[in-house]
Amino acid sequence: MKPTxxxxxxxxxxxxxxxxxxxxxxxxxxxxxxxIVSEQQVAALHLAKVRDAFSAMxxxxxxxxxxxxxxxxxxxxxxNGLRTLAQYAFRRDDCIIALGGGVVGDLAxxxxxxxxxxxDLIQAPTSVLAMADAAVGGKTGINLPEGKNLVGAFWQPKAxxxxxxxxxxxxxxxxxxxxxxxxxxxxLARPDLLDxxxxxxxxxxxxxxxxxxxxTASVAVKARVVAQDEHxxxxxxxxxxxxxxxxxxxxxxxxxxxxxxxxxxxGLLYAAHLSHLNPKPGSQEGGHVDWRPWVRRLIARIQPxxxxxxxxxxxxxxxxxxxxxxxxxxxxxxxxxPGDPWLASDVPEQMEQTAWAAFREEVDHLPPQGPRHxxxxxxxxxx
Amino acid sequence: MKPTxxxxxxxxxxxxxxxxxxxxxxxxxxxxxxxIVSEQQVAALHLAKVRDAFSAMxxxxxxxxxxxxxxxxxxxxxxNGLRTLAQYAFRRDDCIIALGGGVVGDLAxxxxxxxxxxxDLIQAPTSVLAMADAAVGGKTGINLPEGKNLVGAFWQPKAxxxxxxxxxxxxxxxxxxxxxxxxxxxxLARPDLLDxxxxxxxxxxxxxxxxxxxxTASVAVKARVVAQDEHxxxxxxxxxxxxxxxxxxxxxxxxxxxxxxxxxxxGLLYAAHLSHLNPKPGSQEGGHVDWRPWVRRLIARIQPxxxxxxxxxxxxxxxxxxxxxxxxxxxxxxxxxPGDPWLASDVPEQMEQTAWAAFREEVDHLPPQGPRHxxxxxxxxxx
Numbered sequence: 188m189k190p191t192x193x194x195x196x197x198x199x200x201x202x203x204x205x206x207x208x209x210x211x212x213x214x215x216x217x218x219x220x221x222x223i224v225s226e227q228q229v230a231a232l233h234l235a236k237v238r239d240a241f242s243a244m245x246x247x248x249x250x251x252x253x254x255x256x257x258x259x260x261x262x263x264x265x266x267n268g269l270r271t272l273a274q275y276a277f278r279r280d281d282c283i284i285a286l287g288g289g290v291v292g293d294l295a296x297x298x299x300x301x302x303x304x305x306x307d308l309i310q311a312p313t314s315v316l317a318m319a320d321a322a323v324g325g326k327t328g329i330n331l332p333e334g335k336n337l338v339g340a341f342w343q344p345k346a347x348x349x350x351x352x353x354x355x356x357x358x359x360x361x362x363x364x365x366x367x368x369x370x371x372x373x374x375l376a377r378p379d380l381l382d383x384x385x386x387x388x389x390x391x392x393x394x395x396x397x398x399x400x401x402x403t404a405s406v407a408v409k410a411r412v413v414a415q416d417e418h419x420x421x422x423x424x425x426x427x428x429x430x431x432x433x434x435x436x437x438x439x440x441x442x443x444x445x446x447x448x449x450x451x452x453x454g455l456l457y458a459a460h461l462s463h464l465n466p467k468p469g470s471q472e473g474g475h476v477d478w479r480p481w482v483r484r485l486i487a488r489i490q491p492x493x494x495x496x497x498x499x500x501x502x503x504x505x506x507x508x509x510x511x512x513x514x515x516x517x518x519x520x521x522x523x524x525p526g527d528p529w530l531a532s533d534v535p536e537q538m539e540q541t542a543w544a545a546f547r548e549e550v551d552h553l554p555p556q557g558p559r560h561x562x563x564x565x566x567x568x569x570x
Numbered sequence: 571m572k573p574t575x576x577x578x579x580x581x582x583x584x585x586x587x588x589x590x591x592x593x594x595x596x597x598x599x600x601x602x603x604x605x606i607v608s609e610q611q612v613a614a615l616h617l618a619k620v621r622d623a624f625s626a627m628x629x630x631x632x633x634x635x636x637x638x639x640x641x642x643x644x645x646x647x648x649x650n651g652l653r654t655l656a657q658y659a660f661r662r663d664d665c666i667i668a669l670g671g672g673v674v675g676d677l678a679x680x681x682x683x684x685x686x687x688x689x690d691l692i693q694a695p696t697s698v699l700a701m702a703d704a705a706v707g708g709k710t711g712i713n714l715p716e717g718k719n720l721v722g723a724f725w726q727p728k729a730x731x732x733x734x735x736x737x738x739x740x741x742x743x744x745x746x747x748x749x750x751x752x753x754x755x756x757x758l759a760r761p762d763l764l765d766x767x768x769x770x771x772x773x774x775x776x777x778x779x780x781x782x783x784x785x786t787a788s789v790a791v792k793a794r795v796v797a798q799d800e801h802x803x804x805x806x807x808x809x810x811x812x813x814x815x816x817x818x819x820x821x822x823x824x825x826x827x828x829x830x831x832x833x834x835x836x837g838l839l840y841a842a843h844l845s846h847l848n849p850k851p852g853s854q855e856g857g858h859v860d861w862r863p864w865v866r867r868l869i870a871r872i873q874p875x876x877x878x879x880x881x882x883x884x885x886x887x888x889x890x891x892x893x894x895x896x897x898x899x900x901x902x903x904x905x906x907x908p909g910d911p912w913l914a915s916d917v918p919e920q921m922e923q924t925a926w927a928a929f930r931e932e933v934d935h936l937p938p939q940g941p942r943h944x945x946x947x948x949x950x951x952x953x
Binding site: 266269274297301305326331332 | 722
């Protein structure tokens with residue numbers, strides 16, 4: 188197997204993007220024992236081929252299968268997974284394979300980060316969202332009753348294997364929601380990617396070549412940012428939060444009735460409005476581009492559920508809780524144009540409110556045959 | 571505060587050894603919120619002065635107090651600690667202070683490593699054992715029902731504060747057991763330290779100058795080894811296991827009726843016997859020194875409980891489980907002389923058995939007015 192690209196942290200690790208790669212996983216680890224962490228729906232579709240590939244080489248395979256869904260990112264599933272590894276006398280030189288979407292990647296990643304103070308991990312994402320975002324970068328984590336992703340570690344995988352063959356079984360709406368993170372990467376650094384992503388023919392049954400192309404382009408953006416700022420201590424990685432500040436608030440307010448992809452799509456629309464009002468200081472004539480039309484095309488393409496009618500004050504409560512914000516300042520990721528993101532620290536609240544009003548106005552006037560409406564959730568903190 | 575020494579990992583961190591340092595802890599962190607993790611007995615003695623020092627500067631102090639003892643290194647106490655932090659809206663730029671012995675340091679360290687993917691940690695050890703060993707080096711962890719320290723992370727502290735004033739309240743036997751790890755550091759790299767440690771007048775009420783001297787000398791050895799091999803991937807850190815292979819077996823077999831210090835003292839005696847039988851290949855004439863007399867003096871000094879009568883086969887079962895051993899080979903840390911440790915990979919089992927017989931013979935003929943006998947525990951795995 189030839190790596191598609193490398194993530195240049197220390198040590199670097201390869202990302203493979205291709206078709207039919209799951210069967211080749213045994214080439215990537217010499218571990219005698221491997222533990223496949225997956226969830227029930229993905230396991231039913233893909234686990235057998237991974238297990239058989241390892242078994243055929245005489246490797247021991249342990250299976251840790253959790254229920255599908257966010258609730259599996261719990262201290263209980265984490266602890267159960269660790270106990271299973273211990274019961275099989277898993278060792279420091281054994282390897283964990285995360286086979287699934289973002290929930291599996293985050294949970295399996297934190298199991299790998301914490302078993303015996305850290306063992307090898309291979310991320311094998313099976314959803315567009317996980318390929319575009321979570322599988323690269325080393326963020327792992329679980330939830331507490333007090334909030335999402337409050338517990339975890341930075342733990343870089345040894346390799347990431349993106350088998351686009353797995354995408355053919357995704358429901359089209361999940362595929363589309365995954366596109367949103369790719370679209371964000373396009374807005375950050377690959378404006379040429381945006382048209383390809385908006386093509387209504389791009390979907391789960393597109394040719395493997397097309398899928399490989401868009402996944403690779405998107406991952407390359409993420410990989411470069413991660414290499415610049417592995418532990419999110421600088422500003423590079425903060426850029427990945429384009430659209431996410433409002434998205435996290437919308438997810439929390441609707442108690443995740445809005446999916447992550449849907450929430451980010453709306454968050455991008457708000458960020459586009461705020462960017463429109465707030466040019467980057469010192470930007471040249473013509474450098475400040477209104478990119479709201481791009482986001483409108485994205486929303487027309489994926490038809491996300493519509494967020495509930497919320498006042499700026501409603502949203503502000505959740506923004507204040509966002510852990511991306513250090514104390515006493517709210518930072519926005521804005522873009523002066525597609526491909527030109529920047530961090531704005533001192534946005535006047537009056538401007539934030541004006542952008543919110545414009546955003547709400549636009550949401551309220553969506554075509555009547557448009558998307559379904561999301562419901563308000565219970566008061567849950569998302570950070 | 572002036573650092574006594576630096577641990578040269580990336581980034582380096584300072585170790586302060588002195589008297590009356592706990593009151594100066596607020597100088598070491600700018601965090602607005604600090605969480606003091608401690609256990610009941612230590613908290614009763616030392617928490618108020620730390621809390622008051624922070625409160626006097628207008629900082630918020632959260633207290634996370636667990637019961638004394640190994641049982642607190644559990645997923646439950648870990649998860650409870652994390653939830654407390656979340657309930658107080660602890661942030662990435664806040665700081666955890668581990669105030670106590672090894673249990674507190676390991677638990678608090680893993681809480682710091684995993685909250686919000688890692689926040690600042692200050693280790694403030696209050697026992698000889700924790701000062702000599704656990705507080706420097708970044709090993710954090712908790713136990714599973716399946717075994718000790720199976721879960722954790724390498725998470726280096728921002729600073730380590732060793733206030734020898736806290737040692738005056740230690741029971742003399744706990745003080746002595748802590749000496750064993752210092753003695754091990756002397757055997758590894760500071761043979762000049764051994765006589766000072768064997769002085770029967772060295773104890774909880776020794777002058778602060780003497781305590782600072784021995785603690786500093788011991789920590790300097792540990793710090794140098796950690797800097798060479800931060801994540802125990804090389805051979806340097808493996809040297810710290812001198813005496814620990816048999817010690818872990820004895821702790822497990824007695825279900826920790828033997829304390830860690832006691833078990834390591836016996837483990838050192840076995841390692842001395844095996845080293846005596848097995849000179850380092852290529853060692854010069856006169857380079858191979860019988861260091862059993864040093865360990866005998868240590869045992870006479872600290873009077874550890876005597877391990878139960880065990881055959882080599884009894885012990886072998888536990889050695890096989892030791893996670894320090896990669897598959898298919900058992901490595902021993904031996905010393906060709908005090909100050910000259912080495913890793914032996916291919917020790918014939920016949921030689922291991924002969925050393926065990928000599929060790930047993932010696933244990934069986936200890937003076938009749940000698941130490942109490944430890945009891946066999948239930949079958950618990952210790953790794």
